[in-house]
Amino acid sequence: MASILLRVQNLSKSYATRKAVDGVSFQVLRGQTVGLIGPNGAGKSTTVGMICGLLRADAGTILMDDEPIGQGASAAKRKIGFVPQDLALYDDLSALQNLRLFGALYGLKGALLKQRCEQALALVNLADRAADKPSTFSGGMKRRLNIAAALLHDPQLLILDEPTVGVDPQSRNAIFDTLEALQAQGRSLIYTSHYMEEVERLADHIVIIDQGKVLADETPAALHLRLPARAALHAELAGAPSAALLSAMREQSGVTDIERDGNSLAIGLADATHAAPMLAWLAGQGIAILHFATARTSLENIFLNLTGRSLRD
Numbered sequence: 001m002a003s004i005l006l007r008v009q010n011l012s013k014s015y016a017t018r019k020a021v022d023g024v025s026f027q028v029l030r031g032q033t034v035g036l037i038g039p040n041g042a043g044k045s046t047t048v049g050m051i052c053g054l055l056r057a058d059a060g061t062i063l064m065d066d067e068p069i070g071q072g073a074s075a076a077k078r079k080i081g082f083v084p085q086d087l088a089l090y091d092d093l094s095a096l097q098n099l100r101l102f103g104a105l106y107g108l109k110g111a112l113l114k115q116r117c118e119q120a121l122a123l124v125n126l127a128d129r130a131a132d133k134p135s136t137f138s139g140g141m142k143r144r145l146n147i148a149a150a151l152l153h154d155p156q157l158l159i160l161d162e163p164t165v166g167v168d169p170q171s172r173n174a175i176f177d178t179l180e181a182l183q184a185q186g187r188s189l190i191y192t193s194h195y196m197e198e199v200e201r202l203a204d205h206i207v208i209i210d211q212g213k214v215l216a217d218e219t220p221a222a223l224h225l226r227l228p229a230r231a232a233l234h235a236e237l238a239g240a241p242s243a244a245l246l247s248a249m250r251e252q253s254g255v256t257d258i259e260r261d262g263n264s265l266a267i268g269l270a271d272a273t274h275a276a277p278m279l280a281w282l283a284g285q286g287i288a289i290l291h292f293a294t295a296r297t298s299l300e301n302i303f304l305n306l307t308g309r310s311l312r313d
């Protein structure tokens with residue numbers, strides 16, 4: 001079992017009378033990616049701001065490798081790299097000059113600084129744009145440069161606050177490629193998002209936060225078990241299903257819900273073992289099926305399931 005790299009215990013912070021973070025606890029193991037997910041205003045940015053030492057906690061402890069994270073510079077804090085939501089790049093400097101500047105702020109110089117800048121640019125796939133200014137970059141490229149800047153001091157834990165906000169799908173994939181390369185290097189990541197599919201793709205562990213409190217802290221597989229439907233059978237029928245057929249189908253074992261769109265049905269099932277009996281039952285009713293596919297349910301509905309509200313408005 002991997003050892004604990006970051007331990008967050010009972011973290012709280014209020015802004016005036018508003019409790020933004022209210023007793024948050026979770027941990028990050030070495031090499032693990034933790035997805036911190038919650039709706040706008042849930043307290044994600046405030047939580048990661050405290051972990052990075054940018055915000056002072058009202059209460060609670062943050063231990064990095066068993067050492068407390070303080071306000072000033074510390075060895076513990078140096079093990080963390082932070083990619084903020086707001087881009088922090090100098091438009092008058094080239095990509096490489098930007099990285100040199102950030103590296104120098106971490107006390108790097110000479111051959112090591114040069115090597116780290118080259119490695120970081122290669123990792124984010126911007127080596128061929130080193131001489132160009134970020135003003136000529138797409139939103140996704142700017143974010144990748146920001147990730148490179150956060151890696152120069154070789155942190156063990158990289159924290160990314162909603163790194164895909166405002167970037168197009170292609171750039172999003174390029175960001176994921178970069179993050180998967182970091183995972184392959186054995187680094188730990190904390191990734192905040194309000195997109196469950198992103199967190200599901202990247203994270204080994206998911207922490208769901210709402211109104212400053214942790215609602216769930218589990219593996220994606222364990223979260224799946226909390227969903228009423230864990231599999232879906234998508235079936236395209238040769239003709240329109242009758243109301244009687246749909247209501248009889250709802251009575252079949254393992255069926256949790258049915259969504260109809262024309263001749264197509266999305267049948268929610270308690271688990272995938274119910275798919276074959278359902279197809280056999282349909283055949284027994286004389287229903288011709290043109291096409292079918294089974295799928296795992298996405299975790300998208302888990303927040304709705306836990307709170308009765310949806311993750312995004």
Ligand SMILES: Nc1ncnc2c1ncn2[C@@H]1O[C@H](COP(=O)(O)OP(=O)(O)OP(=O)(O)O)[C@@H](O)[C@H]1O
Pocket residue numbers: 015018019020038039040041042043044045046047194
């Ligand atoms: N500087 C601040 N002053 C006052 N209130 C704040 C401040 N920063 C955040 N808040 C409030 O604290 C709560 C948590 O905000 P936070 O930014 O941590 O949430 P979040 O989950 O990161 O949301 P988002 O995805 O919108 O960034 C919100 O109600 C927010 O309005």
